[in-house]
Amino acid sequence: MNNLECYNFQPKLSSFREEILQGLAQSQKAIAPKFFYDKRGSELFDQICELEEYxxxxxxxxxxxxxxxxxxxxxxxxxxxxxxxxxxxxxxxxxxxxxxxxxxxxxxxxxxxxxxxxxxxxxxxxxxxxxxxxxxxxxxxxxxxxxxxxxxxxxxxxxxxxxxxxxxxxxxxxxxxxxxxxxxxxxxxxxxxxxxxDPAILHAAYNDALGVTAAFNLNLLLRINNDLEANFDLVNFRHWAFYNQDESRIEMHLLSLKDQTVMVEKTPFNFREGETIHTENSYKxxxxxxxxxxxxxxxxxxxxxxxxxxxxxxxxxxxx
Ligand SMILES: C[S@@+](CC[C@H](N)C(=O)[O-])C[C@H]1O[C@@H](n2cnc3c(N)ncnc32)[C@H](O)[C@@H]1O
Incomplete structure (x- = not known):
């Protein structure tokens, strides 16, 4: 195709590693939403776009x-x-x-x-x-x-x-x-x-009945396992999204269902039951x-x- 040119300035794996290790070391663990989008994440986002609630x-x-x-x-x-x-x-x-x-x-x-x-x-x-x-x-x-x-x-x-x-x-x-x-x-x-x-409309949009948004959120952990050496067990985490009225934003988190330790590369990260990784804000x-x-x-x-x-x-x- 002679009307297509590509320029690849994709962030390096080393910067992904650095940002993940840094984000998980914070007292409120957090990972930027731009990391949702590996190939699977982009496909899941396309499915979200088709949802009744979205x-x-x-x-x-x-x-x-x-x-x-x-x-x-x-x-x-x-x-x-x-x-x-x-x-x-x-x-x-x-x-x-x-x-x-x-x-x-x-x-x-x-x-x-x-x-x-x-x-x-x-x-x-x-x-x-x-x-x-x-x-x-x-x-x-x-x-x-x-x-x-x-x-x-x-x-x-x-x-x-x-x-x-x-x-x-x-x-x-x-x-x-x-x-x-x-x-x-x-x-x-x-x-x-x-x-x-109305927060009820927002809540439904980020908590769809088919669980596609949950799969999209959890795919982040799968990506970290795949791209870095990590051992997140997805059954031990749950999607959690709610409207934070004071900040006018939907917050998405991954909630730890039990006390657990996860290894990312050679670094252990401890999670208490109920502790979360903050994965996305969506300001309104x-x-x-x-x-x-x-x-x-x-x-x-x-x-x-x-x-x-x-x-x-x-x-x-x-x-x-
Ligand atoms: C919410 S989706 C929107 C996709 C599409 N524009 C739409 O309106 O349906 C966000 C898109 O932005 C890309 N994206 C997110 N953060 C980015 C960043 N920091 N730099 C470049 N692309 C980013 C994602 O890969 C994804 O394709």
């Missing part, structure tokens, strides 16, 4: 399909799309089908194999689009490949899925500032942000709260779309 995916897709014409107007012709946490690159197809002659697409994702497959499929579906797949951790300083094959109109950074909610508000501000630094005045950023709502925002952060990061909050039930929001931010 309203964010279908609501965001509905918003994109409803308002893609307005988005295309804002972006204009010959746009260059950059997507953070592109996963299966499904949602971007709605934009690519509507934008006027988009020239390039740069998916950035930490999950190498999954992204490569998604990018190859996309490059095949859109033969006139230059696809530059970048495997990297977007929370680290990014040096994006330069693009000069065709004249570019505006750049658009697309960050769907409310993945920005996995960062705390200070980290989200930092990421938005870093994004702004990749753009010129007048370029845009399109961000999907989950809204504050009001429209105004998110706009205030975007504004602080150097963007003008130009447009926001929400659904009738006020479950999810998509923000179009214009670089000032």
């Amino acid at each position: 309203y964010p995916t279908r609501t965001e897709i509905h918003l994109l399909k409803t308002y893609c014409g307005e988005i295309a107007e804002l972006v204009g012709p010959q746009g260059l799309l950059i997507e953070y946490g592109s996963g299966s690159s499904y949602k971007v197809r709605i934009l690519l089908d509507t934008l006027q002659h988009p020239v390039g697409y740069m998916p950035i994702d930490i999950s190498f194999e999954h992204m490569l497959q998604a990018s190859a499929e996309l490059a095949q579906s859109y033969p006139n689009l230059d696809v530059m797949a970048v495997c990297a951790d977007y929370t680290q300083p990014l040096q994006l490949p330069s693009y000069g094959k065709k004249p570019v109109g505006k750049k658009l950074i697309f960050f769907p899925g409310s993945t920005i909610g996995n960062l705390d508000p200070i980290e989200a501000l930092h990421l938005l500032k870093q994004s702004a630094s990749l753009l010129e005045t007048g370029d845009g950023m399109l961000v999907g942000v989950d809204l504050k709502k 925002y009001s429209v105004e709260e998110f706009e205030a952060i975007a504004n602080q990061a150097g963007f003008q909050a130009a447009k926001v779309w929400t659904d009738a039930n006020h479950l999810f929001s998509i923000h179009y931010l214009r670089k000032r």
Whole structure:
């Protein structure tokens, strides 16, 4: 395929090891959610997106399909799309089908194999689009490949899925500032942000009846066993997710079902019964709260779309 290029800046195994050992040594054991996404983790996330209880995916897709014409107007012709946490690159197809002659697409994702497959499929579906797949951790300083094959109109950074909610508000501000630094005045950023709502809806979304989210959470331990020398016994841990009202976030944890010692490489880690590893936060925002952060990061909050039930929001931010 001559419209696909790949750039592999995937974090090294040594940095994975370092972060896991460091996270498990804390008094509140914690592992960053970016480590969920090995090949199996990405597949499980795709299954989560199909779940009845998981309203964010279908609501965001509905918003994109409803308002893609307005988005295309804002972006204009010959746009260059950059997507953070592109996963299966499904949602971007709605934009690519509507934008006027988009020239390039740069998916950035930490999950190498999954992204490569998604990018190859996309490059095949859109033969006139230059696809530059970048495997990297977007929370680290990014040096994006330069693009000069065709004249570019505006750049658009697309960050769907409310993945920005996995960062705390200070980290989200930092990421938005870093994004702004990749753009010129007048370029845009399109961000999907989950809204504050009845905690019962949130609770159901992260505790699905089929147990897919539980499998996704527990897969982290399997990944550590596989990629490092570790002996987590998955039957001794349980998925635990709840809404922390004070912090406006869903928290996901892995809860130890008994007193136990787990070896990771040559380091023993003791767990008391009921002790947890904190594996994910998913912050929920009001429209105004998110706009205030975007504004602080150097963007003008130009447009926001929400659904009738006020479950999810998509923000179009214009670089000032
Ligand atoms: C919640 S999923 C969203 C996937 C897709 N964008 C969607 O909206 O359905 C998060 C995606 O971001 C990627 N990801 C998570 N943390 C990342 C990081 N720090 N750097 C790069 N990619 C990351 C994951 O591999 C995964 O594909």
